[in-house]
Amino acid sequence: xxxxxxxxxxxxxxxxxxxxxxxxxxxxxxxxxEIPEYxxxxxxxxxxxxxxxxxxxAAINMLYGAAGSGERVMTSSSSPGISxxxxxxxxxxxxxxxxxxxxxxxxxxxxxxxxxxxxDYFQATKGTAHGDFRxxxxxxWSVQEAADLVQDAFDLADYYxxxxxxxxDGLIGQMxxxxxxxxxxxxxxxxxxxxxxxxxxxxxHPRAVINSLFLDPEELEQHNYRLKEKFDTIExxxxxxxxxxxxxxxEVLIVAYGTVARVCSTAIEELxxxxxxxxxxxxxxxxxxxYKAIREAAARAKSVLVVELSTGQMxxxxxxxxxxxxxxHFLNRVGGMLVSPDEVVVKIREMVDGSSEEVVHA
Amino acid sequence: MLETVFSKxxxxxxxxxxxxxxxxxxxxxxxxxxxxxxxxxxxxxVGIAPVGCAVxxxxxFETDFQEASHGRAPAVATGIKRARPDLVVxxxxxxxxxxxxxxxxxVHCANRGEKVTVVFVNNAIYGMTGGQMAPTTMPGQVxxxxxxxxxxxxxxxxxxxxxxxxxxxxxxxxxxxxxHNPLMSVNTKEMLRRAFTYQVAGTCFSLVEILSTCPTNWGxxxxxxxxxxxxxxxxxxPLGVFKTPESG
Numbered sequence: 001x002x003x004x005x006x007x008x009x010x011x012x013x014x015x016x017x018x019x020x021x022x023x024x025x026x027x028x029x030x031x032x033x034e035i036p037e038y039x040x041x042x043x044x045x046x047x048x049x050x051x052x053x054x055x056x057x058a059a060i061n062m063l064y065g066a067a068g069s070g071e072r073v074m075t076s077s078s079s080p081g082i083s084x085x086x087x088x089x090x091x092x093x094x095x096x097x098x099x100x101x102x103x104x105x106x107x108x109x110x111x112x113x114x115x116x117x118x119x120d121y122f123q124a125t126k127g128t129a130h131g132d133f134r135x136x137x138x139x140x141w142s143v144q145e146a147a148d149l150v151q152d153a154f155d156l157a158d159y160y161x162x163x164x165x166x167x168x169d170g171l172i173g174q175m176x177x178x179x180x181x182x183x184x185x186x187x188x189x190x191x192x193x194x195x196x197x198x199x200x201x202x203x204x205h206p207r208a209v210i211n212s213l214f215l216d217p218e219e220l221e222q223h224n225y226r227l228k229e230k231f232d233t234i235e236x237x238x239x240x241x242x243x244x245x246x247x248x249x250x251e252v253l254i255v256a257y258g259t260v261a262r263v264c265s266t267a268i269e270e271l272x273x274x275x276x277x278x279x280x281x282x283x284x285x286x287x288x289x290x291y292k293a294i295r296e297a298a299a300r301a302k303s304v305l306v307v308e309l310s311t312g313q314m315x316x317x318x319x320x321x322x323x324x325x326x327x328x329h330f331l332n333r334v335g336g337m338l339v340s341p342d343e344v345v346v347k348i349r350e351m352v353d354g355s356s357e358e359v360v361h362a
Numbered sequence: 363m364l365e366t367v368f369s370k371x372x373x374x375x376x377x378x379x380x381x382x383x384x385x386x387x388x389x390x391x392x393x394x395x396x397x398x399x400x401x402x403x404x405x406x407x408v409g410i411a412p413v414g415c416a417v418x419x420x421x422x423f424e425t426d427f428q429e430a431s432h433g434r435a436p437a438v439a440t441g442i443k444r445a446r447p448d449l450v451v452x453x454x455x456x457x458x459x460x461x462x463x464x465x466x467x468x469v470h471c472a473n474r475g476e477k478v479t480v481v482f483v484n485n486a487i488y489g490m491t492g493g494q495m496a497p498t499t500m501p502g503q504v505x506x507x508x509x510x511x512x513x514x515x516x517x518x519x520x521x522x523x524x525x526x527x528x529x530x531x532x533x534x535x536x537x538x539x540x541x542h543n544p545l546m547s548v549n550t551k552e553m554l555r556r557a558f559t560y561q562v563a564g565t566c567f568s569l570v571e572i573l574s575t576c577p578t579n580w581g582x583x584x585x586x587x588x589x590x591x592x593x594x595x596x597x598x599x600p601l602g603v604f605k606t607p608e609s610g
Contacts, residue, residue, distance in 0.1 A: 023445055049444045053437070054470035061434035061467070065441025068428045069408075073445070091431050198426035198442075200406040200449060209420045211411075211429040 003178040008143045008168070009034030011179045012076070012102055013042060015150035018181050021072040021100070022048030025062035027055055027081060030114045031170045032104035035076040056081040060088030060101075067097040068210035070197030072154050076102035079120050080111065086129035089163055093133035093227070094212025098157035100150065101135075102166040104173040107309075107336040115336025116170030118258060121313035124167045125287045132224055134231045135165045136238060137286040139258045143177035149284075152188045156238065159189035160230055161196075167286060169309065170336075171259040239293075240284035244268060245277065246297050252348055253301035254280040255294055255318050260307050260339060267344035278348055286314075291321040303327045303351055303358065307339055315359065327358035371395035373404045375424045384577035384584025386541045387415060390483060391422055393541075393551045394452070397558050398425070407450040408442055410435045414456035415489040433464025436471030439478040450561060452479040457498040458488045461521050465497075468527070472567050475532040479557045480569040482523060485576040486595060493579030497521045500594050504581070520598060524571045528604035533566045536605040540573035540596065542588040553603070566607040573599055 006014070013035050016024070024039040040050040053059035059075050066073040077085065082103045092099055103124065107117035124137045136156055140146035146168060153164040198208040214220035244265060256264045261282040268278045281297050283290050298304050304326050306315040311334055318328060331347045333339050350356035370376060373395035381387045398404050404425055411419040413432035420427035430438040435453035443451045460468050460482050468480065487505055488494040495505040495512055498520045502511040512520075524538040535557055539550035550572055557568035573595050575587035582590050 023441075025441065051440065051444060051474070054466050058434065058437040058440075058467050058470065061431060061437035062441035062444070064430070064434075065410075065428060065438035065443075066445040067441075068438075069442050069445040069449070071445040073441070087431060088434070095429070198408050198428050199446060200408065201424065201426045202405045207424070208426040209429070210427070211420065213417065213429055 003180045005176055006143060006179045007034055007176050008146055008172045008174060009104070010038045011143045011147040012150050012166070013038035014181065015147040016074045016100065016154070017042055017046060017048070018185070019072065019151040019154040021074050021154060022046060023066045023071055023073040024048070024075065025051045025053050025059040025066070025073070026075045026077065027053050027059050029078045029081045031106060032076050032078045032102070032173050034173065035102060056084035057088065060085035060092070063099045064088060064092055064095070064097060067092065067099045068095070068198050070194040070199055072158070074100040074102065076104065078104050078106045079108050079117075082120065082123065089135070090129035090131050090133060091212050092163045093135070094131060095210050096161040097163070097210065098161050099163050100153045100157055100166065101163055102150070102168065105167065105169045107334065113336045114170070116259070116309065116338065117334065117336060118169060118260065118309040119313070119334065120167065121286065121308070121310060124165055125289070133227060134234070134287050135163050136160065136234055137165045137167050138240070139167045139284060139286050140172055141258055141262045141282065143172065143175060144179050146172050147179050147181065151185060155187040155189045155191065158191050158194070160234060162230065167258070169258055235288040238285055239288050239290050241290040241293050242282045242284060243293070243297060244280040244282070245272070246279045246281075248277055250277040250279040250300065251302050252278045252351055253298050253304045254278060254307060255283070255304060255314070256280065256307040257283045257286065257314065260309055263339055263341055264307055264344055266341040267348070270341060270345055271348055276348060276352060289317050291317070294318060294321040295325070298322055298326045301326065303329060305329045305331060305347060305351060307331045307344060309333060309339065329356050330359045371399045373398040373407070373424050375422055377421060379422055380418060381415070382578045382584070384575055384587040386574045387483065389541045389547060390481065390550070390572055390574065391419070393547065393554055394481060395423065396551060397554045400555070401558055401562060403450045403558070403562060406448060407452065410438050410442075410451070410453040412453070412455040412459040414459045416454050416456060416483065417490065419454050433459050433462070434467055435459070436464065436467040436476070436478070436480060439480070440471055440474070440476050443476055443478050447477070450558065452481060452558070454481045455483065456489065457482070457484045457486065457496045461497040461523050468523075472527050472534055472569065473530050473532050475534065475567050477561050477564055478567060479561045481554070482569055482571040483574045484523070484571055484599065485574040486520070487576050487579045489576050489579055500598060503594070505579075522599065524569070524604045527569060533607035534605050535560045535566060535568040535607060537603045538571040538573070538599060538601050540591065540601055542573065542575070542591045546601070549601075560607065
């Protein structure tokens, strides 16, 4: 294995190709254009197909057709584009089609801006679109992890027959880091043949109908319960998170994800040198969310700090995890502004000396 | 020895449809099924059902199917055909689905020259949702959302989809036919056969617009629906072949 210096967007594209994805449908939007650009160049080299769709709406429905044919397929977009795909994502979940969707988040709402943000957390984990469904959501903090998660995402999507969302921010897409791709990588799940795919009715399989319509409410209720069972299994089996310095005594526990967690890890090292012990839980899967891991790690801290690039979205899951047991403090920047390690250090010092106010909901 | 001269096509399932009395969806389904049978492609055909009256088309054809969201059948068709070029892919769409919410998808699917076939059923009204005005509703025609009749000053004129798509430079087969009488139904089958044949040969995108009836939402007795079509729709929607790949 050799390491190669790659831009995050290109690493995401190459990871998909390595995972056997030979189909990409997408529409231009900043700051993720390097992904479709890379795929338009790379896919013809492996006999694959790239289509620049007329809109995100069309792109996500092209994914539907391709996934329904049993092929691995991906799209990427950024926040407003994901909003346009929302209806299609609901249909994909309803028809139980495996696809991988990459959201390189930019700041909103509306047209917002093109700089990094984490303001789509609610959209990714709670309210992507209409109907009772969940996406499996994975949030990388480095280019290498983005490449690894994209490859895993295809296996997870196929295994659960559900869309998987890679939730990155502009930093993940734009920064260059060394990446390596494992040769002869083993799938993270044992995968069954896709005998449900609509590839022609020859009589070898039951007739395939890719569909999310159930006009009989009793049938739809059963379908909803089957989906719920699947999401429960995902919650049980697919938790991913990383802990930092939880093996020592600590006063403050940080909860942060994505590139923000990386900023926090720098601050944690700096504070350790100053004699202030801080630990961190970094959720990697945002659905399922590591509630228990956060609760257990927080039990040993005096207080908890949530850091994110939104006005307060993931913090709601931290509150659910802690159930009021520990005071929660909040540090954020929005609109495309980033949190610096120094800001984290100052905030933690304020928490330690009692001048930071905890988040209180009336 | 007796010879069977007429039977249900293999590509149709032996079920009762939900279509209203006097509706011509059933006729169009049968013509498509006959063409699929005659071309011998049933086992590698994937149909795409729309949102609209034909939403349950997947219950009626003996082929694999995908159910698309409203208007997006040409995008779904693109995804299938790009994933599996060996499959024969047809999308079945109504006028609200194709000419209103799905106008971008049909134009770009045709313009990319996707090697798929679109059957466009134009009955000048929204059927499934209960008779609202469609982009193809005739001037002055009463619908539940234009109860005094379509006012062209406010809603514009009905869109002629076959003519519109035939302006594209990309090679395609685009035709309009009708099923209001047996003779025209035979012609429609011939148009469908040409459309599917171009796809099977990998030649080009193909679309057949088919004028169809909706007595329920037109507010006419089932027995008079074909006359209504002939009187009100035919003068505005001329039948014929608008574009062939040979004509460029």
